[in-house]
Amino acid sequence: VIVTNMIVEKDKIRFIVDIVDHCNLNCKCCGHFSPLAPKGFLDINTFERDLKRLHELLQGHIHCFELMGGESLLHPRLYDIVRLTAKYVTGEKYLCTNGVLLSSMPDKFYQLCAETDTIISITMYPIDLNWDEINRKVKLFGTKLYLIKSQGEENKNWFKNRRDLSGSQDVEENFKNCFWKARCIVLENGRLSSCVVPFKAKYFQQYYKSDAFDTSDKNSIDIFKAKDIDSRVTGRSTGHPIRVLRNDMARKYLELEKSGAPFEELEQLTLGSLRKAVQEGDTKNGSLMAGQ
Numbered sequence: 001v002i003v004t005n006m007i008v009e010k011d012k013i014r015f016i017v018d019i020v021d022h023c024n025l026n027c028k029c030c031g032h033f034s035p036l037a038p039k040g041f042l043d044i045n046t047f048e049r050d051l052k053r054l055h056e057l058l059q060g061h062i063h064c065f066e067l068m069g070g071e072s073l074l075h076p077r078l079y080d081i082v083r084l085t086a087k088y089v090t091g092e093k094y095l096c097t098n099g100v101l102l103s104s105m106p107d108k109f110y111q112l113c114a115e116t117d118t119i120i121s122i123t124m125y126p127i128d129l130n131w132d133e134i135n136r137k138v139k140l141f142g143t144k145l146y147l148i149k150s151q152g153e154e155n156k157n158w159f160k161n162r163r164d165l166s167g168s169q170d171v172e173e174n175f176k177n178c179f180w181k182a183r184c185i186v187l188e189n190g191r192l193s194s195c196v197v198p199f200k201a202k203y204f205q206q207y208y209k210s211d212a213f214d215t216s217d218k219n220s221i222d223i224f225k226a227k228d229i230d231s232r233v234t235g236r237s238t239g240h241p242i243r244v245l246r247n248d249m250a251r252k253y254l255e256l257e258k259s260g261a262p263f264e265e266l267e268q269l270t271l272g273s274l275r276k277a278v279q280e281g282d283t284k285n286g287s288l289m290a291g292q
Contacts, residue, residue, distance in 0.1 A: 012063050015054065017187045018042065018200070019081055020070035025098055025125070029161040032196055033203040034070045044077050048084050050190055053223050055088040063091040066121070073101045079112055086116035094121040094146065103130035110141040119144040124156045165212045172273075176242075193220035234270075238263055248284045249273055 018032060021040035028035075054062060065085060072095055075081060085093050095113065099122040113120055120138075122129075124147050138145055149156055178195075185192055188199045198219035205211060234253045235241045244250050253269055276286035 013185055014064040014066065015062065015185050015187055015192075016066040016068050016196075017047070017050075018068050018070055018196075019047070019072050019078075020074045021203070022074070023069060023071045023098070024074065024100055025071070025127075027125075027158070031161065031200075032068075032070065033200045036203040036207040037070065037200075038203075040070075041075050041077075042081075044080055044084075046189060047081060048088075050187055050223065051084060051088045053190070054187065057223060057226065061091065062089045064094070065089045065091070066094040066096055068096045071098055071100070073097050073105065079109070082112055082116055082118055086118065093118045095119070096121045096123065096148075098123055098125055098127070099129045099134070100127070103133040105137075107137065107141070110137045110143045114141045114143045117144070119146050121146040121148060123148045124154070126156075126158070163212070165210075187223075188220075190224055191217070191220040191222055195219070235266075238266060247286075249286060 019042040021034065021037040023030070023034035023037075026035045051065075067081060067085060072078070082093075082095065093116065095118050097120065102120070102122070112118070120143060122145065134145075137143070184196060185194055186196045186199055191199075193199060197213060198215050201213035202215050205213060205215065233241050234244055234250060234257070237257045249269070253266065256266055256269065273286050276282040
């Protein structure tokens, strides 16, 4: 799906964090590589440290924050994580799950989600769930549910996400065409990325003894070194707006746009800019995209 003219304002960003690496399902082509991940849980102290810093950078307003996995309900300190999220997130709070464990979760889980205004978000895989029990507990405590489905379907369809290991893909074009590019700003161990792959492809690398993916820090930013997460929208004059983090390249581009520079001159400035940022680590002259 190609998403065009989608501009996400700073106070509308959706952040996600994987609190569990592994999963109780074994889905092919999992975007988080969870079937290949060893058993692993996000450290509670690391979680609070990062969430507190994000809270500071956004001046106390995190618009949307999602607890994901793997399977989030497997975390042994799930309740503490839900409480900490409510402490620092003033906006929407989602706890994402495949739903397998929901019917067996105790009443206090549903009560806690209701008290903290945490929405239980169920990815509607074509699997059998005990909906009678889930709905009974949701109704009993007034807990909110959100169901993730494929468009026009009752469930979320299985899909295959092929990976090209040849290295011949156009980085910038693929990013522009990515459905999730502004929908999943990923937080992990003090860093933010506009894609989950730089953080999670390590499980693919380890399992297959491969170096197919670039999982280096060039694909993310350190939230403890950042002074803010200020961004700018470039390309409005060309009809192709792109949100980027503020740097020298963004400032030059905006100055040219303001002066009425022709499309060819603007295009020349940005030629290879995403590659500079992602592959060469040039954070001053590269394009650090944060959504279109």
